[in-house]
Amino acid sequence: MDKEKLDAFKKRLEARQRDLRQAINRTAQDGRDAVLESAQDIGDRATNSYDKEFLFHQSNNERQFLQMVEGALDGIRDGVFGQCVSCGNEINPKRLEAVPWTRHCIACQEKLEQGRDAIGLPGQNMLSRERRKWAGSLTASSL
Numbered sequence: 066m067d068k069e070k071l072d073a074f075k076k077r078l079e080a081r082q083r084d085l086r087q088a089i090n091r092t093a094q095d096g097r098d099a100v101l102e103s104a105q106d107i108g109d110r111a112t113n114s115y116d117k118e119f120l121f122h123q124s125n126n127e128r129q130f131l132q133m134v135e136g137a138l139d140g141i142r143d144g145v146f147g148q149c150v151s152c153g154n155e156i157n158p159k160r161l162e163a164v165p166w167t168r169h170c171i172a173c174q175e176k177l178e179q180g181r182d183a184i185g186l187p188g189q190n191m192l193s194r195e196r197r198k199w200a201g202s203l204t205a206s207s208l
Contacts, residue, residue, distance in 0.1 A: 066147050066158075074146065074165050078138050081166075085131040089124060096120040133166040149173050 096117060140146035147156050151173035160167060169177060 070158075071141060071146065074161065075138065075141050078134050078141070078165055082131065082134050082138065085127055085134060089127045089131065092120055092124045092127065096124065130166075133168070136168065137166040151177075 137146060140148075147158075147161055148154070149156055149170040150168045152170065154170055156167060156170045160171060167174070
């Protein structure tokens with residue numbers, strides 16, 4: 066990959082990294098604020114508990130996303146950005162444009178998702194799995 070494209074990816078990833086760090090800090094502050102609110106009745110306490118749980122999950126997702134972005138920045142520094150971590154092949158440039166923090170080429174990502182489906186783990190492909198079940202239940206006679 067040429068230096069100009071690499072620099073463009075680096076700038077995008079660094080901007081995303083800054084945004085995620087700010088979001089994580091904001092979410093952490095919101096969580097602290099939610100803890101400080103004293104709930105009087107059971108409905109308020111339930112709402113407060115839900116808010117804290119929601120903020121925890123949001124913060125966890127943001128941290129995982131930040132790790133992926135930082136991994137991509139490490140890849141740029143190490144000279145391996147754009148290479149699939151599974152097979153070592155170059156990741157399609159269009160895929161990198163859409164998802165610059167990706168670690169896998171499309172073929173390996175599909176294998177990874179199929180593996181999740183095979184053992185029933187939740188993942189990004191859950192909707193696809195449900196669609197396949199639905200499509201598999203259709204037959205020519207039912208159409």
